[in-house]
Amino acid sequence: MKLKQYFFLLFFQLVIVSFLAQETSTSSSISLLSAQNEFVVGDKITLEFKVKKETYFQLYCSNSYGSTVVNPKVIDKKMRFEIPSFLSKKRGTLSWKIINAPDEISGNIFILSQQQPKTIETYLGPPSMDAGGLDYTMLVVIPTDSLDNPIRDNSKVAVKHQFLKSEKSATILTDKLIGYKKIFSPKKSGRMIISSESFGLNSKEFDVNIMPAIGTNFEIFIHRNHEYADGNQITTFFTSTITDRNKNIVSDGSYIEFYITNKKGGILKTAGITLNGVAHSKIVHPDFEETWKVKAYFIGISESNTITVNYKKVIEEYRVSFSEQNRSIKIGPLKSFMEQIIPDGLSIKLSIYQNDVLIKELYKESENGFSTFYLDPNIFENNLYKIIIETAGIKKEFKSLKLW
Structure with a gap:
C-alpha cells in the first residue's frame, strides 16, 4: 500500500514539473534583450528580442505624437525593431507592445530632451500694470532644444529686469515644460525692461509700461477776470495735480467732471481732461x-x-419803452458794472399773459446794449395783456398793457 502511494506521488510531481516546464517554454517564446530604456531625442532607438523559433512578430509603438506598427529584422533567432525617427525625436514616454505573439510583452521607453536649448520661447503679459506693488505681469519661458522639445524639468532660467536705476535677476526652474515668474510693479511709474537667459542663450527684450495707479482726492480752484454775472466772461475751473497714493501723476487724458449746483438746486456740468495731472x-x-x-x-x-x-x-x-400802439417794445440801454454797454448776447425773455394765462414766451439777445420785440397783430389781437420782461435777474411787469 505504501509503495502505491509512493508511485502516485512521484507521478503527480512529474506531471506538475512537465506542466511548469511547458509554461516556462511558452512564456519564454520571446524575451527582451535590450536593457536601455532612456534615450535622448534624436538618438537611434533599437529594441532587440530573442525568439525561440523563427516567428514573425510586429511591434506597436505609440506616444503623444502618433502611433505606428514596426516590422522587424530577424537574424539568428533575434528580432530587431528600429523606432521611426518621427517618434524618437519627441520627448516623453514611448509605449511599445509586441503584437501577433502568443504572449503579451510590452514596456515603455523614456525619451529625454537635449539639455542645451537652441531657442527660447518667451511670453509676457499684460504689457502694462499699475504702480504700487499690487499689480503684476507674468513672464513665461519655454527653452527648447534643436528638435523643438522643451528642455528637462528643473533646468535653470535667469529672469532679469531693469527699472530706472535698478537691475535685478532671479533664478527659476522649469516645471512641466515651462518656467514662469510673476513680476510685481514698483511704486513709481515708468518703463520696465525684462529678458530671460538659459544655459547662455538669451531671449529678446520685452517692455512693460508701469502706469500710475488710481488717483487720490484732489483740490479745485477757479480763475476769472472779474466776479460780475455779465453772461459774457469765462470762469476757468482747474484741479491741483492729481496723483496716486505713491505720488505718481495720473495718466494724461484722465476725464474729470465738474458739477455745479446753483441757488435753485439746478445742476450744471462741465468737464476737462488731465495734462500733466491737471484738468482745466x-x-x-x-x-x-x-x-x-x-x-x-x-x-x-x-x-x-x-x-x-x-x-x-x-x-x-434798465429802461423799457413802448411804441407803435405798444406793439414795439424796446429794452435798453443795458449798462454793465462800469456803465459800459454790456457785451452783445445777454439773454432777454418777454412773457405775454392774457387773463393771467401765459400765452407766449419770446427770447432775444442784446445787441449794442438794446433789444426790441414786436408783437405782431396777426398773432396778438387788440386787447389787454400783461407783459413781463426779465434780464440779468431783474424782472419788470406791465399790467393791463393795451395793444391796438
Whole structure:
C-alpha cells in the first residue's frame, strides 16, 4: 500500500514539473534583450528580442505624437525593431507592445530632451500694470532644444529686469515644460525692461509700461477776470495735480467732471481732461446774480473739495419803452458794472399773459446794449395783456398793457 502511494506521488510531481516546464517554454517564446530604456531625442532607438523559433512578430509603438506598427529584422533567432525617427525625436514616454505573439510583452521607453536649448520661447503679459506693488505681469519661458522639445524639468532660467536705476535677476526652474515668474510693479511709474537667459542663450527684450495707479482726492480752484454775472466772461475751473497714493501723476487724458449746483438746486456740468495731472474746464458766467457750489469728480475713483463761487449783479436798472400802439417794445440801454454797454448776447425773455394765462414766451439777445420785440397783430389781437420782461435777474411787469 505504501509503495502505491509512493508511485502516485512521484507521478503527480512529474506531471506538475512537465506542466511548469511547458509554461516556462511558452512564456519564454520571446524575451527582451535590450536593457536601455532612456534615450535622448534624436538618438537611434533599437529594441532587440530573442525568439525561440523563427516567428514573425510586429511591434506597436505609440506616444503623444502618433502611433505606428514596426516590422522587424530577424537574424539568428533575434528580432530587431528600429523606432521611426518621427517618434524618437519627441520627448516623453514611448509605449511599445509586441503584437501577433502568443504572449503579451510590452514596456515603455523614456525619451529625454537635449539639455542645451537652441531657442527660447518667451511670453509676457499684460504689457502694462499699475504702480504700487499690487499689480503684476507674468513672464513665461519655454527653452527648447534643436528638435523643438522643451528642455528637462528643473533646468535653470535667469529672469532679469531693469527699472530706472535698478537691475535685478532671479533664478527659476522649469516645471512641466515651462518656467514662469510673476513680476510685481514698483511704486513709481515708468518703463520696465525684462529678458530671460538659459544655459547662455538669451531671449529678446520685452517692455512693460508701469502706469500710475488710481488717483487720490484732489483740490479745485477757479480763475476769472472779474466776479460780475455779465453772461459774457469765462470762469476757468482747474484741479491741483492729481496723483496716486505713491505720488505718481495720473495718466494724461484722465476725464474729470465738474458739477455745479446753483441757488435753485439746478445742476450744471462741465468737464476737462488731465495734462500733466491737471484738468482745466471753462464755463460762461451767468447773466444774473448767482451763487454756485462746485465739486469735481474723477468718476468712480476720487473727488475734490467743494468750493463756492459768487457772481455779483452786473445791471442795476434798465429802461423799457413802448411804441407803435405798444406793439414795439424796446429794452435798453443795458449798462454793465462800469456803465459800459454790456457785451452783445445777454439773454432777454418777454412773457405775454392774457387773463393771467401765459400765452407766449419770446427770447432775444442784446445787441449794442438794446433789444426790441414786436408783437405782431396777426398773432396778438387788440386787447389787454400783461407783459413781463426779465434780464440779468431783474424782472419788470406791465399790467393791463393795451395793444391796438
